[in-house]
Amino acid sequence: MTILRVLAVGAVALAFPRAAEALGPEDMRTRTAFIADRYLQIWSSNNLSPVAEVPYMYGRTVTFYGKTYTRADLQAEKQRAIAQWPVRHYVHRPGTMRVLCNVEARKCAARSTIDFTVANPDRRTGKSGSAKFDLGVSFAGPRPVILYEGGSLNRRRTAAQDG
DSSP: OOHHHHHHHHHHHHHSOOTTSOOOHHHHHHHHHHHHHHHHHHHTSSSSHHHHTHHHHEEEEEEETTEEEEHHHHHHHHHHHHHHOSEEEEEEOTTOOEEEEETTTTEEEEEEEEEEEEEETTTTEEEEEEEEEEEEEEOSSSSOEEEEEEEEEEEEEEHHHHO
16 A cells, blocks of 8 residues: 555545434544645645545546546546646635535535646646645445536646746
């Protein structure tokens, strides 16, 4: 098991109670914010770890930017993104995260503005900017899982524009 996987699984295990324990609205909000933050940390790692984490972080199917994927399909999609942009850095803009929960459905949605920089040194290209970010989390099973990820580009700058 890779160190990143141990950290991801360990972080989820520490942050979340067993399924038998009921979560209140504040616990769900706090844990959803934690997952959204940790998700960007993992996705910002400049290696293949984000692909390996898909089975641990996502539900059986996930809506990814409007399209439904199986875990295997999502892993392939993320592999393509990593090949295109091997250097990645994503952060939530401070003060922009909002979390709304439906306690009865045991689901929450995190929304924020993220700032990003991505690059492909081999192609000598890159871009940076900001985007709206949405992440849906379910607490209905034995561990929390991501149900959807989406958002939209606010603005971006490419390396060619900077140079």
